[in-house]
Amino acid sequence: MFGSLLFLLVGVTAVLYAQTNTPTLTSSIHLLSGETSLPAAAAAQTPQTVTSDNPLYLPLITKPNTLQPFEQEVLDLVNQERANAGCNPVTANEKLVAAARGHSDDMAVNDFFSHTGSDGSSPWERIARQGYSLGNGGENIAAGHSTPANVMNAWMNSSGHRANILNCAFTEIGIGYAYLANDTGAINYRHYWTQDFGTPR
Secondary structure, three states: OOOOOEEEOOOOEEEEEEEOOEEEEEEEEEEOOOOOOOOHHHHOOOOOOOOOOOOOEOOOOOOOOOOOHHHHHHHHHHHHHHHHOOOOOOEEOHHHHHHHHHHHHHHHHHOOOOOOOOOOOOHHHHHHHOOOOEEEEEEEEEEOOOOHHHHHHHHHOOHHHHHHHOOOOOOEEEEEEEEOOOOOOOOOOOEEEEEEEEEEO
């Protein structure tokens, strides 16, 4: 149905491609200092909201700033790539983690894939709601990748995502992963990922 690689503009860049018969989505967006809203192309894409009775499996959270195993593995892979590029490591920030997890959960439960939340929120609004004072920031999202290695491989092979991961100005990160086992909606990728990068003011 899909070609091996189909490009779709969302914010900075987005990629929709199929491996075997399972479509996988990735998308990235970057906020420059002083910007407060999404670019028009990204803002114009309003997600479709669908309620679901399917169970959503979320990691047990003991502390808000504690990364779960998949999230920690993504952080480790991010910092390996940053070290290879000569950047300092990013550290997990509990407010960015809350924003990223909230968005991954939102995409899974409400059956959409977008930087715009089901409530119309931008990444920067979701980050601000958590009390994070953002100077510069970036967001990567992905769906359909079942492991941290797979999602990182996809992000690193996309220029927009790679730019966020290897932006040496970013000092902090939030990573959110949600898994919806019986994902039978229109957007049924089961695995939903968000990276929110930030440099505080």
